[in-house]
Amino acid sequence: KAGVTQTPRYLIKTRGQQVTLSCSPISGHRSVSWYQQTPGQGLQFLFEYFSETQRNKGNFPGRFSGRQFSNSRSEMNVSTLELGDSALYLCASSLGGGSGANVLTFGAGSRLTVL
């Protein structure tokens, strides 16, 4: 079956712009989580959506937002981009049953560079 698909894979923006990243989860998976990965901070949790509702949120400013559609596809948006937002943004899907042992399947990520 198809894996987690993230688009675009690479993008370059300038400071002050905004960006929207897309994630299509594995068919049947209702939970989508977003992570920011940087060399200095590792994987930092952004938020998780389940059945179109934000179920968990990390410690990121309000410039970072997301949403989930009825088909479980998710988008995240970053407004007023800063240089420090340059990172690999990873999306992961899971069945989302709420168990702590949820198995995440990650996409290949969207590499954002802010100039």
Place this chain on the structure above:
Amino acid sequence: TQLLEQSPQFLSIQEGENLTVYCNSSSVFSSLQWYRQEPGEGPVLLVTVVTGGEVKKLKRLTFQFGDARKDSSLHITAAQPGDTGLYLCAGASNTGKLIFGQGTTLQVKP
């Protein structure tokens, strides 16, 4: 705040050597997962350990969950160049979030 600390951060070894990566926390986790990430790809789940003291083997990889469920280790026997990658541990927090360690970058030279 629950944190996971991995050590070492970087490891460069010769093919055939053994190695151990550690994942430690002062907090208890209901389960712990290990992922491997290769350049240009997302992390891929290797194993999930749930019970304190649990040991799981995956070919040359041995994973152990501490008795108190606060720490874990990954041991690789006779490492091969194909084992090269970033190894990440992740714990299921009490809020339902998966918390990741900083990762261990492993390079296995032929």
